[in-house]
Amino acid sequence: MDESQLTIVVPVFNEEQIIRETYRRIHNVVNQTPHEIIFVNDGSTDHTLEHLADIALKDPRVKVISLSRNFGHQLAVTAGLNYAKGDAVILMDADLQDPPEMIPQFMETWRQGYDVVYGIRRHRAGESPLKRFTAFAFYRLLRHLSEVDVPADVGDFRLMSRRIVDMLNNMPEQHRFIRGMVSWVGFRQIGIPYDRDSRFGGESKYPFHKMWRFSLDALTSFSVEPLRWVRRGALAVSGLAFLASIWLIRQKLAFPHSLVLGWTSTMVTMLWLGALQLGALGIIGEYLARVVEQGRQRPLYVVAQTINVDDDEKSMSPPYPGERRTDKRGHAVDFDRNSVL
Numbered sequence: 001m002d003e004s005q006l007t008i009v010v011p012v013f014n015e016e017q018i019i020r021e022t023y024r025r026i027h028n029v030v031n032q033t034p035h036e037i038i039f040v041n042d043g044s045t046d047h048t049l050e051h052l053a054d055i056a057l058k059d060p061r062v063k064v065i066s067l068s069r070n071f072g073h074q075l076a077v078t079a080g081l082n083y084a085k086g087d088a089v090i091l092m093d094a095d096l097q098d099p100p101e102m103i104p105q106f107m108e109t110w111r112q113g114y115d116v117v118y119g120i121r122r123h124r125a126g127e128s129p130l131k132r133f134t135a136f137a138f139y140r141l142l143r144h145l146s147e148v149d150v151p152a153d154v155g156d157f158r159l160m161s162r163r164i165v166d167m168l169n170n171m172p173e174q175h176r177f178i179r180g181m182v183s184w185v186g187f188r189q190i191g192i193p194y195d196r197d198s199r200f201g202g203e204s205k206y207p208f209h210k211m212w213r214f215s216l217d218a219l220t221s222f223s224v225e226p227l228r229w230v231r232r233g234a235l236a237v238s239g240l241a242f243l244a245s246i247w248l249i250r251q252k253l254a255f256p257h258s259l260v261l262g263w264t265s266t267m268v269t270m271l272w273l274g275a276l277q278l279g280a281l282g283i284i285g286e287y288l289a290r291v292v293e294q295g296r297q298r299p300l301y302v303v304a305q306t307i308n309v310d311d312d313e314k315s316m317s318p319p320y321p322g323e324r325r326t327d328k329r330g331h332a333v334d335f336d337r338n339s340v341l
């Protein structure tokens, strides 16, 4: 075994029922390897943080980054990546849907010279048909529209080399679709199929509205194709409107005195035009909202406290947007470990 260090990043949101089991399973796999496990507590409102603090107390290789509120899975992962020091970094969910036992295989492939080793979900146990269908459709649509090649049925369960993580840490986007960003970086990437287990315990923390936001982020970050639909739609409708006007004027000239009960045609035209305009505005609005939010240059997340993390550790990883390394303006208030307990 060489001395390269491994970091495992695990975002955690209200997982008090399973977090100890998650730790135990990961620990069993990586015990013999130099490693750190970074749990990012994403504003849990249950006893997750107490469990994490307790685990970290007994195992100094466990680090806890606790965010000031729920920032969402992708930002929690981002925080973990900012703190990760490993030569290889593994992302995995806390619910054991992604088996930690795959880690050695990921590392083996990484040693063969791959920069990214991701898991391809072959089966998805214990997920509703609706979730499976929406996921299926989402990945296909994204692949169809996206400017970079984002592999289908691939989640965030993956190993990334140091240089990939460094690149991600330097990408300032606020709406982060991490797996797309990883594809964007490039280098040698490879997938390994695996069967996705059902959740070890607890409920999915991804209700429909979060999934919806997530897919909008993915689509708007990796495709401007919907903006082109607006233009094409506008063009098509203008064409139709032009032809229709010619026809209407001709009718009027041919039968000047006939009584035209134009209500139906008027309503139909109005409704369709209205729908199209609103739809187009909606799409433009989605992109515009992202421009506005990016323009604000806010930090991506706020750290409330850390456990087993040295003060200078964060600054060893590249900064995130808006961060000044000299002063810790606005983001990191590091209490000592005792304040958790």
Ligand code: UDP
Residues within 6 Å of the ligand: 010, 011, 012, 013, 014, 015, 042, 070, 071, 072, 073, 076, 092, 093, 094, 095, 097, 203, 204, 205, 206
């Ligand atoms: N998670 C998080 N913040 C959130 C939602 C989820 O950190 O706002 C974590 C959660 O604890 C889990 C991972 O992200 O470790 C994936 O969430 P989940 O298993 O609920 O998603 P699903 O597998 O159902 O898509």
Ligand code: MG
Residues within 6 Å of the ligand: 093, 095, 097, 199, 204
């Ligand atoms: Mg899950």
